[in-house]
Amino acid sequence: MLVALTGLVLVLFLAGHLAGNLLVFVGEKAFNEYAEMLHSMLHGAGVWIARAVLLSCLVIHVAATISLTRANRAASPKYVHPQTIQASKSSRIMIWSGLTILAFVIFHILHFTIRVDSDLAQLGKDNPHRMVIEGFSHGLVVLFYVIAMSLLCSHLSHGVASMFQTLGLRSKKSAPLIEKLSKAYAIVIWAGFISIPLAIFVFKFGR
Ligand code: HEM
Numbered sequence: 123m124l125v126a127l128t129g130l131v132l133v134l135f136l137a138g139h140l141a142g143n144l145l146v147f148v149g150e151k152a153f154n155e156y157a158e159m160l161h162s163m164l165h166g167a168g169v170w171i172a173r174a175v176l177l178s179c180l181v182i183h184v185a186a187t188i189s190l191t192r193a194n195r196a197a198s199p200k201y202v203h204p205q206t207i208q209a210s211k212s213s214r215i216m217i218w219s220g221l222t223i224l225a226f227v228i229f230h231i232l233h234f235t236i237r238v239d240s241d242l243a244q245l246g247k248d249n250p251h252r253m254v255i256e257g258f259s260h261g262l263v264v265l266f267y268v269i270a271m272s273l274l275c276s277h278l279s280h281g282v283a284s285m286f287q288t289l290g291l292r293s294k295k296s297a298p299l300i301e302k303l304s305k306a307y308a309i310v311i312w313a314g315f316i317s318i319p320l321a322i323f324v325f326k327f328g329r
Pocket of ligand 1 (some may be wrong): 139143174176223227230231234235253267274280291315316318
């Protein structure tokens, strides 16, 4: 239940974060106004409340899944033929896709929120739109984003359907629709997020 409920908060955050970030294509003014709005909500307290909720959800989600994975491994017998018939590849690599996403989130926060790079730190204050453009100037950074987003897509395609199941919202009849919705959501998130670093990189270096 804890994994499903915290997962739901993170899934909703991703949709909102993607919608906001896509403003990067609308233009500098739209993106910078959006960044300014985020930081001035509730006289500046809004962003900290959102951060506290997100961080708590992330910590609970990761801790609970690690302990579930351990309990599952301890409980399952050592099979002579370990091949799976029903379980998808995404469902079998949940812990690994999840841990890669965690590594990505730590990198991403150092990159764009804490801004360990002093040039990006200055740009972040003056012009967040330029910070994002400059942030995707390195091929390796772009590659890491694309790999992490692809594992995020795999994680969501199983995780969202599994969330419905845990919350008791999945019946035999609704299962095929939930499977499709879950995959569609994962693909929209994947395509939306990778479009940003890829478009910036191709635009900068492809000319
Ligand atoms: C290309 C894709 C992405 C871009 C361009 C992007 C952009 C940004 C930016 C500019 C910030 C800084 C916000 C601020 O403090 O002003 C941020 C923060 C953050 N992003 Fe992303 N993001 C992307 C993908 C993701 C993904 C896939 C996740 C989750 C898996 C994610 C999770 C977060 C989190 C947790 C924060 C910290 C929020 C905060 O405390 O400020 N982002 N992102």
